[in-house]
Amino acid sequence: MSRPDHLPDYSNPPLNEVVVGVQFAPVPDYTSVDACKIWELFKAQYPKVRELPQLPRNFETFGGSNKAPSFQMQLGRPAGSRLWFISPDEGHLIQYQPDRFLLNWRKQSDSQSYPHFEGIISVFEQSLKTLSNHLSSEFSYEININQAEVEYLNIIPVARFADAKSWFACWDSKLDIESLNMGFNEVIYHDDNTPHARLKYGVESVFGAEGKEKAFRMSLSFAGKPILNDINSAVEFLRKGREAIVTRFDQITTSEAHDIWRKK
């Protein structure tokens, strides 16, 4: 599938990482030892492994006074941990836990070409089908997706954090700020005006890993429940999320920044 023509496009975007993923109902009778067979499915492309704590469950719901619950309450998790299956160049990784499946891509160097969303979603869809087929044959479990999410992370190098106004159209201040942390959410609606997803924006001032370079880390994530519980519906949801993210990214950043990123 080709890139939609109507989306803003840049020759040199500040994109640093893209995550696409789904959450699904836990697999009955799954145990930690079954994780090894999951890795076998992806080992050829992702030979490195790391183990981490599981991500908490997330359900985007709408209405009520608390517009965006931020609590963390863990009522137990499916058996096992979160596993990272990492590609040899560490540019791609699969995150798997018994109720989540995610694919991350990260820019590794300036010379590296971005596979674009179409490339990422294609790999993700195929990998998710591989997992789904395995769960179906081993556990008689048909994947029951209850949440999907796509996130774009941009790293925008800056000389001074006070230059935020040059990058973000929503920031209009001449203050010589030392640091910045802002976040806001937007509900995205279906055509019939029912809530569809939540788009979360975050901008924070950061220093590079060595503590020298300054940058803004700008994240846009789109999460919610796909219309149906299957893979096709999840992929469609993620495509819409990508469109929303790219459109809003263009709207909340300045034309001055667009010139630097060489908007087409």
Place this chain on the structure above:
Amino acid sequence: MFEAMQLAAYQDEKPNFSSRIDSISSLLSNRYIRVPQNTSDWVVNLGERLNSLTSLPPNWDGYSGVPVSFDCAQFAANLIEQLYVDGVPAPQLVPGSDGTLQMEWHVNQFDIEIDILAPYDVTAMRYDLMSDTEEELKLKTDFSVLARACRHETG
């Protein structure tokens, strides 16, 4: 720590801010209220109950009952946080034999019952004891109607 909580896997840059907004008491005036972001009293009060319901032993009701599923409990916690009305008692939580969960309020001549069958699969019922009428709703992601009912009938 970052990688333990986020979807992002590679972000190793270090934030250089430390938010202290919660210590600013002058923001809490009668004229303006902050958009609630913290865990509500309901969730705090019901946390132990939710944990006990997900830990019920098999056959807990003598009819082959199973414990409340973690998915239903987590979704209920999310919904409870969304529906929170300051000053109103927390709902009662009743387990279903099949791993589902029911939330109930019985106040002001109204009964509100919310059946959480699975995440995004919710049935809500409101009984008006005065007029002996009832209303049933099937809900998925949008709980605005339920939130209004909670504010109106229980407040």
